[in-house]
Amino acid sequence: DVKVTQSSRYLVKRTGEKVFLECVQDMDHENMFWYRQDPGLGLRLIYFSYDVKMKEKGDIPEGYSVSREKKERFSLILESASTNQTSMYLCASSRRRTSGMETQYFGPGTRLLVL
Amino acid sequence: AQSVTQLDSQVPVFEEAPVELRCNYSSSVSVYLFWYVQYPNQGLQLLLKYLSGSTLVKGINGFEAEFNKSQTSFHLRKPSVHISDTAEYFCAVSDQYGGATNKLIFGTGTLLAVQP
Structure with missing residues:
Protein backbone atom coordinates (compact mmCIF):
# COMPACT_ATOMS: atom_id res chain seq x y z
CA ASP A 1 0.00 0.00 0.00
CA VAL A 2 1.12 3.51 -0.76
CA LYS A 3 1.83 5.48 2.34
CA VAL A 4 1.99 9.25 2.50
CA THR A 5 2.77 10.65 5.93
CA GLN A 6 2.70 14.20 7.19
CA SER A 7 4.82 15.28 10.12
CA SER A 8 2.03 16.74 12.26
CA ARG A 9 -1.74 16.28 12.44
CA TYR A 10 -2.27 19.53 14.34
CA LEU A 11 -0.05 22.60 14.57
CA VAL A 12 -0.48 25.94 16.34
CA LYS A 13 1.82 28.80 15.37
CA ARG A 14 2.06 32.54 15.97
CA THR A 15 1.76 35.21 13.31
CA GLY A 16 5.15 35.90 11.74
CA GLU A 17 6.66 32.52 12.58
CA LYS A 18 8.36 30.43 9.92
CA VAL A 19 6.49 27.15 9.57
CA PHE A 20 7.64 23.90 8.01
CA LEU A 21 5.19 21.18 6.97
CA GLU A 22 6.83 17.91 6.01
CA CYS A 23 5.53 15.16 3.76
CA VAL A 24 7.11 11.78 3.08
CA GLN A 25 6.01 9.08 0.64
CA ASP A 26 7.34 5.54 0.46
CA MET A 27 6.43 4.52 -3.10
CA ASP A 28 9.23 6.17 -5.07
CA HIS A 29 6.76 8.55 -6.73
CA GLU A 30 8.12 11.26 -8.96
CA ASN A 31 5.28 13.74 -8.43
CA MET A 32 4.37 15.37 -5.12
CA PHE A 33 1.74 18.01 -4.39
CA TRP A 34 0.69 20.41 -1.64
CA TYR A 35 -2.95 21.48 -1.36
CA ARG A 36 -4.85 23.56 1.13
CA GLN A 37 -8.44 22.70 1.97
CA ASP A 38 -10.92 25.30 3.18
CA PRO A 39 -14.66 24.94 3.79
CA GLY A 40 -16.65 25.83 0.70
CA LEU A 41 -13.52 26.13 -1.44
CA GLY A 42 -12.49 22.50 -1.81
CA LEU A 43 -8.83 21.70 -2.44
CA ARG A 44 -6.58 24.24 -4.06
CA LEU A 45 -3.11 23.43 -5.36
CA ILE A 46 -0.30 25.44 -3.78
CA TYR A 47 2.82 23.91 -5.34
CA PHE A 48 3.85 20.67 -6.95
CA SER A 49 7.12 18.96 -7.79
CA TYR A 50 7.78 16.52 -10.60
CA ASP A 51 11.35 15.63 -9.63
CA VAL A 52 14.01 16.31 -7.04
CA LYS A 53 14.80 20.03 -6.84
CA MET A 54 12.07 20.74 -9.43
CA LYS A 55 8.95 22.69 -8.50
CA GLU A 56 6.12 24.54 -10.12
CA LYS A 57 3.58 26.99 -8.75
CA GLY A 58 0.02 25.88 -8.42
CA ASP A 59 -3.04 28.09 -8.21
CA ILE A 60 -2.32 29.82 -4.88
CA PRO A 61 1.47 29.96 -4.27
CA GLU A 62 1.59 33.39 -2.63
CA GLY A 63 3.02 33.27 0.89
CA TYR A 64 4.41 29.76 0.44
CA SER A 65 7.57 28.10 -0.78
CA VAL A 66 8.59 24.47 -1.14
CA SER A 67 11.68 22.31 -0.99
CA ARG A 68 12.38 18.90 -2.47
CA GLU A 69 15.92 17.79 -1.73
CA LYS A 70 15.12 14.07 -1.73
CA LYS A 71 12.68 12.16 -3.87
CA GLU A 72 10.59 10.92 -0.95
CA ARG A 73 10.26 14.22 0.90
CA PHE A 74 8.42 17.41 -0.02
CA SER A 75 8.33 20.33 2.39
CA LEU A 76 5.93 23.26 2.44
CA ILE A 77 7.29 26.44 4.02
CA LEU A 78 5.32 29.40 5.29
CA GLU A 79 7.98 32.10 5.41
CA SER A 80 6.00 34.35 7.75
CA ALA A 81 2.76 32.77 8.88
CA SER A 82 -0.39 34.86 8.78
CA THR A 83 -3.86 34.22 10.17
CA ASN A 84 -5.28 33.75 6.66
CA GLN A 85 -3.05 30.70 6.30
CA THR A 86 -5.03 28.89 8.98
CA SER A 87 -6.23 25.86 7.06
CA MET A 88 -5.96 22.11 6.47
CA TYR A 89 -2.90 21.22 4.39
CA LEU A 90 -2.86 18.02 2.38
CA CYS A 91 0.10 16.40 0.69
CA ALA A 92 -0.25 13.95 -2.19
CA SER A 93 2.04 11.93 -4.43
CA SER A 94 1.75 10.05 -7.71
CA ARG A 95 3.85 8.36 -10.31
CA ARG A 96 4.85 10.35 -13.33
CA ARG A 97 2.19 10.21 -16.01
CA THR A 98 3.39 8.10 -18.92
CA SER A 99 0.09 7.10 -20.46
CA GLY A 100 -3.36 7.47 -19.04
CA MET A 101 -3.54 9.01 -15.61
CA GLU A 102 -1.79 8.13 -12.39
CA THR A 103 -3.73 8.20 -9.14
CA GLN A 104 -2.81 10.76 -6.51
CA TYR A 105 -2.42 9.33 -3.00
CA PHE A 106 -3.07 11.64 -0.07
CA GLY A 107 -1.67 11.99 3.40
CA PRO A 108 -3.90 12.46 6.47
CA GLY A 109 -3.49 16.24 6.48
CA THR A 110 -2.09 18.84 8.86
CA ARG A 111 -4.53 21.22 10.48
CA LEU A 112 -2.67 24.50 11.01
CA LEU A 113 -3.92 27.26 13.27
CA VAL A 114 -2.11 30.61 13.09
CA LEU A 115 -2.82 32.90 16.04
CA ALA B 1 -8.75 25.69 -18.26
CA GLN B 2 -10.94 23.20 -16.46
CA SER B 3 -13.40 23.75 -13.66
CA VAL B 4 -15.60 21.50 -11.55
CA THR B 5 -18.97 22.36 -10.04
CA GLN B 6 -20.56 20.49 -7.18
CA LEU B 7 -23.82 22.32 -6.70
CA ASP B 8 -24.85 20.57 -3.50
CA SER B 9 -22.73 21.50 -0.50
CA GLN B 10 -24.65 19.10 1.72
CA VAL B 11 -26.92 16.12 1.00
CA PRO B 12 -28.89 14.67 3.92
CA VAL B 13 -30.27 11.17 3.36
CA PHE B 14 -31.72 8.38 5.45
CA GLU B 15 -29.91 5.11 5.88
CA GLU B 16 -30.68 2.53 3.14
CA ALA B 17 -32.02 5.22 0.80
CA PRO B 18 -30.41 5.82 -2.62
CA VAL B 19 -28.26 8.87 -3.18
CA GLU B 20 -26.86 10.85 -6.09
CA LEU B 21 -24.11 13.44 -5.72
CA ARG B 22 -23.87 15.76 -8.69
CA CYS B 23 -20.74 16.86 -10.49
CA ASN B 24 -20.45 18.96 -13.63
CA TYR B 25 -17.23 19.97 -15.29
CA SER B 26 -16.07 22.46 -17.87
CA SER B 27 -13.17 21.83 -20.22
CA SER B 28 -12.16 22.57 -23.78
CA VAL B 29 -10.25 19.30 -24.05
CA SER B 30 -10.91 15.67 -23.20
CA VAL B 31 -10.68 14.91 -19.51
CA TYR B 32 -10.19 12.24 -16.91
CA LEU B 33 -12.66 12.33 -14.01
CA PHE B 34 -12.40 11.24 -10.38
CA TRP B 35 -14.36 10.97 -7.18
CA TYR B 36 -12.50 11.09 -3.88
CA VAL B 37 -13.93 10.55 -0.40
CA GLN B 38 -12.74 12.13 2.83
CA TYR B 39 -13.87 10.56 6.08
CA LYS B 49 -12.09 7.17 -11.79
CA TYR B 50 -13.06 7.46 -15.44
CA LEU B 51 -10.20 7.32 -17.93
CA SER B 52 -11.82 5.87 -21.06
CA GLY B 53 -14.10 3.08 -22.24
CA SER B 54 -17.38 2.27 -20.53
CA THR B 55 -19.13 5.37 -19.27
CA LEU B 56 -20.40 3.55 -16.15
CA VAL B 57 -17.62 3.24 -13.63
CA LYS B 58 -17.81 1.12 -10.50
CA GLY B 59 -15.82 2.03 -7.43
CA ILE B 60 -15.25 0.92 -3.88
CA ASN B 61 -17.94 0.62 -1.21
CA GLY B 62 -20.76 0.08 -3.73
CA PHE B 63 -20.48 3.48 -5.41
CA GLU B 64 -20.69 4.03 -9.15
CA ALA B 65 -20.58 7.03 -11.46
CA GLU B 66 -21.66 7.69 -15.00
CA PHE B 67 -19.74 9.86 -17.43
CA ASN B 68 -22.03 11.87 -19.68
CA LYS B 69 -20.02 13.79 -22.25
CA SER B 70 -22.96 15.67 -23.77
CA GLN B 71 -24.03 16.98 -20.37
CA THR B 72 -20.43 17.29 -19.08
CA SER B 73 -21.44 15.46 -15.93
CA PHE B 74 -20.02 12.72 -13.74
CA HIS B 75 -22.64 12.07 -11.05
CA LEU B 76 -21.94 9.65 -8.21
CA ARG B 77 -24.59 7.18 -7.10
CA LYS B 78 -25.20 4.52 -4.50
CA PRO B 79 -28.43 2.48 -4.37
CA SER B 80 -28.46 2.10 -0.57
CA VAL B 81 -26.32 4.15 1.80
CA HIS B 82 -25.00 3.24 5.25
CA LEU B 112 -23.11 13.35 2.57
CA ALA B 113 -24.90 13.14 5.91
CA VAL B 114 -26.54 9.76 6.44
CA GLN B 115 -29.17 9.69 9.17
CA PRO B 116 -30.57 6.60 10.91
Missing part, protein backbone atom coordinates in the same frame (compact mmCIF):
# COMPACT_ATOMS: atom_id res chain seq x y z
CA PRO B 40 -13.74 12.75 9.21
CA ASN B 41 -10.21 13.69 10.22
CA GLN B 42 -8.63 11.76 7.36
CA GLY B 43 -7.01 12.45 4.02
CA LEU B 44 -8.64 11.82 0.65
CA GLN B 45 -9.13 8.33 -0.72
CA LEU B 46 -9.86 7.49 -4.35
CA LEU B 47 -13.42 6.19 -4.79
CA LEU B 48 -13.42 5.70 -8.57
CA ILE B 83 -24.20 5.40 8.24
CA SER B 84 -20.52 4.72 7.51
CA ASP B 85 -20.85 6.53 4.15
CA THR B 86 -21.09 9.84 6.01
CA ALA B 87 -18.15 11.79 4.61
CA GLU B 88 -17.23 14.59 2.25
CA TYR B 89 -17.06 13.69 -1.42
CA PHE B 90 -14.93 15.55 -3.96
CA CYS B 91 -15.19 15.44 -7.72
CA ALA B 92 -11.99 16.21 -9.65
CA VAL B 93 -10.90 16.59 -13.26
CA SER B 94 -7.61 16.39 -15.12
CA ASP B 95 -7.09 17.07 -18.79
CA GLN B 96 -5.76 14.29 -20.96
CA TYR B 97 -2.87 16.36 -22.26
CA GLY B 98 -1.52 17.67 -18.99
CA GLY B 99 2.00 16.36 -19.34
CA ALA B 100 3.73 14.28 -16.70
CA THR B 101 2.34 15.91 -13.60
CA ASN B 102 -1.25 14.65 -13.16
CA LYS B 103 -2.60 17.98 -11.95
CA LEU B 104 -6.13 17.76 -10.58
CA ILE B 105 -8.79 20.43 -10.32
CA PHE B 106 -11.20 19.77 -7.45
CA GLY B 107 -14.77 20.77 -6.84
CA THR B 108 -15.84 22.35 -3.57
CA GLY B 109 -17.08 19.10 -2.09
CA THR B 110 -20.41 17.63 -1.01
CA LEU B 111 -21.01 16.53 2.54
Whole structure:
Protein backbone atom coordinates (compact mmCIF):
# COMPACT_ATOMS: atom_id res chain seq x y z
CA ASP A 1 0.00 0.00 0.00
CA VAL A 2 1.12 3.51 -0.76
CA LYS A 3 1.83 5.48 2.34
CA VAL A 4 1.99 9.25 2.50
CA THR A 5 2.77 10.65 5.93
CA GLN A 6 2.70 14.20 7.19
CA SER A 7 4.82 15.28 10.12
CA SER A 8 2.03 16.74 12.26
CA ARG A 9 -1.74 16.28 12.44
CA TYR A 10 -2.27 19.53 14.34
CA LEU A 11 -0.05 22.60 14.57
CA VAL A 12 -0.48 25.94 16.34
CA LYS A 13 1.82 28.80 15.37
CA ARG A 14 2.06 32.54 15.97
CA THR A 15 1.76 35.21 13.31
CA GLY A 16 5.15 35.90 11.74
CA GLU A 17 6.66 32.52 12.58
CA LYS A 18 8.36 30.43 9.92
CA VAL A 19 6.49 27.15 9.57
CA PHE A 20 7.64 23.90 8.01
CA LEU A 21 5.19 21.18 6.97
CA GLU A 22 6.83 17.91 6.01
CA CYS A 23 5.53 15.16 3.76
CA VAL A 24 7.11 11.78 3.08
CA GLN A 25 6.01 9.08 0.64
CA ASP A 26 7.34 5.54 0.46
CA MET A 27 6.43 4.52 -3.10
CA ASP A 28 9.23 6.17 -5.07
CA HIS A 29 6.76 8.55 -6.73
CA GLU A 30 8.12 11.26 -8.96
CA ASN A 31 5.28 13.74 -8.43
CA MET A 32 4.37 15.37 -5.12
CA PHE A 33 1.74 18.01 -4.39
CA TRP A 34 0.69 20.41 -1.64
CA TYR A 35 -2.95 21.48 -1.36
CA ARG A 36 -4.85 23.56 1.13
CA GLN A 37 -8.44 22.70 1.97
CA ASP A 38 -10.92 25.30 3.18
CA PRO A 39 -14.66 24.94 3.79
CA GLY A 40 -16.65 25.83 0.70
CA LEU A 41 -13.52 26.13 -1.44
CA GLY A 42 -12.49 22.50 -1.81
CA LEU A 43 -8.83 21.70 -2.44
CA ARG A 44 -6.58 24.24 -4.06
CA LEU A 45 -3.11 23.43 -5.36
CA ILE A 46 -0.30 25.44 -3.78
CA TYR A 47 2.82 23.91 -5.34
CA PHE A 48 3.85 20.67 -6.95
CA SER A 49 7.12 18.96 -7.79
CA TYR A 50 7.78 16.52 -10.60
CA ASP A 51 11.35 15.63 -9.63
CA VAL A 52 14.01 16.31 -7.04
CA LYS A 53 14.80 20.03 -6.84
CA MET A 54 12.07 20.74 -9.43
CA LYS A 55 8.95 22.69 -8.50
CA GLU A 56 6.12 24.54 -10.12
CA LYS A 57 3.58 26.99 -8.75
CA GLY A 58 0.02 25.88 -8.42
CA ASP A 59 -3.04 28.09 -8.21
CA ILE A 60 -2.32 29.82 -4.88
CA PRO A 61 1.47 29.96 -4.27
CA GLU A 62 1.59 33.39 -2.63
CA GLY A 63 3.02 33.27 0.89
CA TYR A 64 4.41 29.76 0.44
CA SER A 65 7.57 28.10 -0.78
CA VAL A 66 8.59 24.47 -1.14
CA SER A 67 11.68 22.31 -0.99
CA ARG A 68 12.38 18.90 -2.47
CA GLU A 69 15.92 17.79 -1.73
CA LYS A 70 15.12 14.07 -1.73
CA LYS A 71 12.68 12.16 -3.87
CA GLU A 72 10.59 10.92 -0.95
CA ARG A 73 10.26 14.22 0.90
CA PHE A 74 8.42 17.41 -0.02
CA SER A 75 8.33 20.33 2.39
CA LEU A 76 5.93 23.26 2.44
CA ILE A 77 7.29 26.44 4.02
CA LEU A 78 5.32 29.40 5.29
CA GLU A 79 7.98 32.10 5.41
CA SER A 80 6.00 34.35 7.75
CA ALA A 81 2.76 32.77 8.88
CA SER A 82 -0.39 34.86 8.78
CA THR A 83 -3.86 34.22 10.17
CA ASN A 84 -5.28 33.75 6.66
CA GLN A 85 -3.05 30.70 6.30
CA THR A 86 -5.03 28.89 8.98
CA SER A 87 -6.23 25.86 7.06
CA MET A 88 -5.96 22.11 6.47
CA TYR A 89 -2.90 21.22 4.39
CA LEU A 90 -2.86 18.02 2.38
CA CYS A 91 0.10 16.40 0.69
CA ALA A 92 -0.25 13.95 -2.19
CA SER A 93 2.04 11.93 -4.43
CA SER A 94 1.75 10.05 -7.71
CA ARG A 95 3.85 8.36 -10.31
CA ARG A 96 4.85 10.35 -13.33
CA ARG A 97 2.19 10.21 -16.01
CA THR A 98 3.39 8.10 -18.92
CA SER A 99 0.09 7.10 -20.46
CA GLY A 100 -3.36 7.47 -19.04
CA MET A 101 -3.54 9.01 -15.61
CA GLU A 102 -1.79 8.13 -12.39
CA THR A 103 -3.73 8.20 -9.14
CA GLN A 104 -2.81 10.76 -6.51
CA TYR A 105 -2.42 9.33 -3.00
CA PHE A 106 -3.07 11.64 -0.07
CA GLY A 107 -1.67 11.99 3.40
CA PRO A 108 -3.90 12.46 6.47
CA GLY A 109 -3.49 16.24 6.48
CA THR A 110 -2.09 18.84 8.86
CA ARG A 111 -4.53 21.22 10.48
CA LEU A 112 -2.67 24.50 11.01
CA LEU A 113 -3.92 27.26 13.27
CA VAL A 114 -2.11 30.61 13.09
CA LEU A 115 -2.82 32.90 16.04
CA ALA B 1 -8.75 25.69 -18.26
CA GLN B 2 -10.94 23.20 -16.46
CA SER B 3 -13.40 23.75 -13.66
CA VAL B 4 -15.60 21.50 -11.55
CA THR B 5 -18.97 22.36 -10.04
CA GLN B 6 -20.56 20.49 -7.18
CA LEU B 7 -23.82 22.32 -6.70
CA ASP B 8 -24.85 20.57 -3.50
CA SER B 9 -22.73 21.50 -0.50
CA GLN B 10 -24.65 19.10 1.72
CA VAL B 11 -26.92 16.12 1.00
CA PRO B 12 -28.89 14.67 3.92
CA VAL B 13 -30.27 11.17 3.36
CA PHE B 14 -31.72 8.38 5.45
CA GLU B 15 -29.91 5.11 5.88
CA GLU B 16 -30.68 2.53 3.14
CA ALA B 17 -32.02 5.22 0.80
CA PRO B 18 -30.41 5.82 -2.62
CA VAL B 19 -28.26 8.87 -3.18
CA GLU B 20 -26.86 10.85 -6.09
CA LEU B 21 -24.11 13.44 -5.72
CA ARG B 22 -23.87 15.76 -8.69
CA CYS B 23 -20.74 16.86 -10.49
CA ASN B 24 -20.45 18.96 -13.63
CA TYR B 25 -17.23 19.97 -15.29
CA SER B 26 -16.07 22.46 -17.87
CA SER B 27 -13.17 21.83 -20.22
CA SER B 28 -12.16 22.57 -23.78
CA VAL B 29 -10.25 19.30 -24.05
CA SER B 30 -10.91 15.67 -23.20
CA VAL B 31 -10.68 14.91 -19.51
CA TYR B 32 -10.19 12.24 -16.91
CA LEU B 33 -12.66 12.33 -14.01
CA PHE B 34 -12.40 11.24 -10.38
CA TRP B 35 -14.36 10.97 -7.18
CA TYR B 36 -12.50 11.09 -3.88
CA VAL B 37 -13.93 10.55 -0.40
CA GLN B 38 -12.74 12.13 2.83
CA TYR B 39 -13.87 10.56 6.08
CA PRO B 40 -13.74 12.75 9.21
CA ASN B 41 -10.21 13.69 10.22
CA GLN B 42 -8.63 11.76 7.36
CA GLY B 43 -7.01 12.45 4.02
CA LEU B 44 -8.64 11.82 0.65
CA GLN B 45 -9.13 8.33 -0.72
CA LEU B 46 -9.86 7.49 -4.35
CA LEU B 47 -13.42 6.19 -4.79
CA LEU B 48 -13.42 5.70 -8.57
CA LYS B 49 -12.09 7.17 -11.79
CA TYR B 50 -13.06 7.46 -15.44
CA LEU B 51 -10.20 7.32 -17.93
CA SER B 52 -11.82 5.87 -21.06
CA GLY B 53 -14.10 3.08 -22.24
CA SER B 54 -17.38 2.27 -20.53
CA THR B 55 -19.13 5.37 -19.27
CA LEU B 56 -20.40 3.55 -16.15
CA VAL B 57 -17.62 3.24 -13.63
CA LYS B 58 -17.81 1.12 -10.50
CA GLY B 59 -15.82 2.03 -7.43
CA ILE B 60 -15.25 0.92 -3.88
CA ASN B 61 -17.94 0.62 -1.21
CA GLY B 62 -20.76 0.08 -3.73
CA PHE B 63 -20.48 3.48 -5.41
CA GLU B 64 -20.69 4.03 -9.15
CA ALA B 65 -20.58 7.03 -11.46
CA GLU B 66 -21.66 7.69 -15.00
CA PHE B 67 -19.74 9.86 -17.43
CA ASN B 68 -22.03 11.87 -19.68
CA LYS B 69 -20.02 13.79 -22.25
CA SER B 70 -22.96 15.67 -23.77
CA GLN B 71 -24.03 16.98 -20.37
CA THR B 72 -20.43 17.29 -19.08
CA SER B 73 -21.44 15.46 -15.93
CA PHE B 74 -20.02 12.72 -13.74
CA HIS B 75 -22.64 12.07 -11.05
CA LEU B 76 -21.94 9.65 -8.21
CA ARG B 77 -24.59 7.18 -7.10
CA LYS B 78 -25.20 4.52 -4.50
CA PRO B 79 -28.43 2.48 -4.37
CA SER B 80 -28.46 2.10 -0.57
CA VAL B 81 -26.32 4.15 1.80
CA HIS B 82 -25.00 3.24 5.25
CA ILE B 83 -24.20 5.40 8.24
CA SER B 84 -20.52 4.72 7.51
CA ASP B 85 -20.85 6.53 4.15
CA THR B 86 -21.09 9.84 6.01
CA ALA B 87 -18.15 11.79 4.61
CA GLU B 88 -17.23 14.59 2.25
CA TYR B 89 -17.06 13.69 -1.42
CA PHE B 90 -14.93 15.55 -3.96
CA CYS B 91 -15.19 15.44 -7.72
CA ALA B 92 -11.99 16.21 -9.65
CA VAL B 93 -10.90 16.59 -13.26
CA SER B 94 -7.61 16.39 -15.12
CA ASP B 95 -7.09 17.07 -18.79
CA GLN B 96 -5.76 14.29 -20.96
CA TYR B 97 -2.87 16.36 -22.26
CA GLY B 98 -1.52 17.67 -18.99
CA GLY B 99 2.00 16.36 -19.34
CA ALA B 100 3.73 14.28 -16.70
CA THR B 101 2.34 15.91 -13.60
CA ASN B 102 -1.25 14.65 -13.16
CA LYS B 103 -2.60 17.98 -11.95
CA LEU B 104 -6.13 17.76 -10.58
CA ILE B 105 -8.79 20.43 -10.32
CA PHE B 106 -11.20 19.77 -7.45
CA GLY B 107 -14.77 20.77 -6.84
CA THR B 108 -15.84 22.35 -3.57
CA GLY B 109 -17.08 19.10 -2.09
CA THR B 110 -20.41 17.63 -1.01
CA LEU B 111 -21.01 16.53 2.54
CA LEU B 112 -23.11 13.35 2.57
CA ALA B 113 -24.90 13.14 5.91
CA VAL B 114 -26.54 9.76 6.44
CA GLN B 115 -29.17 9.69 9.17
CA PRO B 116 -30.57 6.60 10.91
